[in-house]
Amino acid sequence: xxxxxxxxxxxxxxxxxxxxxxxxxxxxxxxxxxxxxxxxxxxxxxxxxxxxxxxxxxxxxxxxxxxxxxxxxxxxxxxxxxxxxxxxxxxxxxxxxxxxxxxxxxxxxxxxxxxxxx
Amino acid sequence: xxxxxxxxxxxxxxxxxxxxxxxxxxxxxxxxxxxxxxxxxxxxxxxxxxxxxxxxxxxxxxxxxxxxxxxxxxxxxxxxxxxxxxxxxxxxxxxxxxxxxxxxxxxxxxxxxxxxxx
Numbered sequence: 705x706x707x708x709x710x711x712x713x714x715x716x717x718x719x720x721x722x723x724x725x726x727x728x729x730x731x732x733x734x735x736x737x738x739x740x741x742x743x744x745x746x747x748x749x750x751x752x753x754x755x756x757x758x759x760x761x762x763x764x765x766x767x768x769x770x771x772x773x774x775x776x777x778x779x780x781x782x783x784x785x786x787x788x789x790x791x792x793x794x795x796x797x798x799x800x801x802x803x804x805x806x807x808x809x810x811x812x813x814x815x816x817x818x819x820x821x822x
Numbered sequence: 823x824x825x826x827x828x829x830x831x832x833x834x835x836x837x838x839x840x841x842x843x844x845x846x847x848x849x850x851x852x853x854x855x856x857x858x859x860x861x862x863x864x865x866x867x868x869x870x871x872x873x874x875x876x877x878x879x880x881x882x883x884x885x886x887x888x889x890x891x892x893x894x895x896x897x898x899x900x901x902x903x904x905x906x907x908x909x910x911x912x913x914x915x916x917x918x919x920x921x922x923x924x925x926x927x928x929x930x931x932x933x934x935x936x937x938x939x940x
Contacts, residue, residue: 712895720898723895727936772939776830777838778838780833809841810841818845818849821929
């Protein structure tokens with residue numbers, strides 16, 4: 705079983721974190737997946753942490769998790785922090801697959817999305 | 823003359839800020855606009871600031887600027903910081919139009935973009 709984990713920055717504003725949770729639900733719906741196949745985690749300021757979310761996945765029998773850094777630019781969170789947290793979990797679950805996707809800002813379709821918003 | 827100003831968070835990593843600048847160029851290209859019609863500004867950690875970018879626009883004769891908060895969730899930067907900076911500039915240029923767009927994470931097309939990345 706595969707799993708998508710959307711990793712967002714996290715905010716002190718709970719409405720902001722809820723926005724990411726709602727988005728995850730919409731993505732599961734769009735992909736016609738059960739809601740639990742698309743989870744969220746937060747780098748800071750909100751829960752669950754990346755470590756907790758990945759542990760939960762693996763403990764529930766998931767073999768592979770695709771981690772999508774939900775960040776717009778390759779700042780230190782994308783380049784250093786998220787990969788470091790993932791590496792730490794991977795070392796505890798050597799038989800599980802954690803696939804780190806490019807951050808969302810790198811998606812080719814972003815140009816069109818912004819142009820449409822404008 | 824209208825102008826798009828993409829406001830990103832800003833990073834200590836210059837490569838991250840350059841990523842936003844490159845994106846602005848691609849958006850201008852996509853919209854078939856001169857490159858200078860799509861500018862970037864940063865909330866913190868990088869230049870130009872929102873204030874400087876808007877001042878530059880208005881001093882060069884632009885009458886209306888659409889500001890796109892290039893943020894994924896409505897955290898305090900989107901809800902408080904960006905609007906506050908814009909209001910401060912607007913008070914200095916009462917005859918100019920600053921149109922604040924919804925943050926990019928609110929775009930309906932984001933669900934499909936993420937689903938495709940996955």
